[in-house]
Amino acid sequence: MAGTVARIFVNISSSLQLHLHSFPFVSNPRTTMAAPVHVVSPLAAPEPTPGCDVCRALARERQEAAGSGNWSTVTDCNIELRRHHRVHP
Numbered sequence: 001m002a003g004t005v006a007r008i009f010v011n012i013s014s015s016l017q018l019h020l021h022s023f024p025f026v027s028n029p030r031t032t033m034a035a036p037v038h039v040v041s042p043l044a045a046p047e048p049t050p051g052c053d054v055c056r057a058l059a060r061e062r063q064e065a066a067g068s069g070n071w072s073t074v075t076d077c078n079i080e081l082r083r084h085h086r087v088h089p
């Protein structure tokens with residue numbers, strides 16, 4: 001039994017080596033491309049439209065959230081402002 005297990009391991013091991021030798025470029029750092037890096041600029045914070053109560057309320061909530069370091073709420077307010085601007089007159 002142990003001999004059978006060892007033989008299977010050797011067979012798998014040699015098959016794997018054969019497979020890797022078929023693709024030498026995979027393990028060569030000089031010929032392997034690095035993972036892509038995607039860099040995008042963060043969106044600018046939307047500005048409230050003067051005279052609009054909804055914009056003013058969202059801008060105020062955003063300012064209070066930023067003051068307390070609640071960046072999740074700052075992001076939520078920015079999203080709401082952008083959505084609101086789509087339907088803004």
Ligand SMILES: [Zn+2]
Nearest residue numbers: 049052054055
């Ligand atoms: Zn508005």
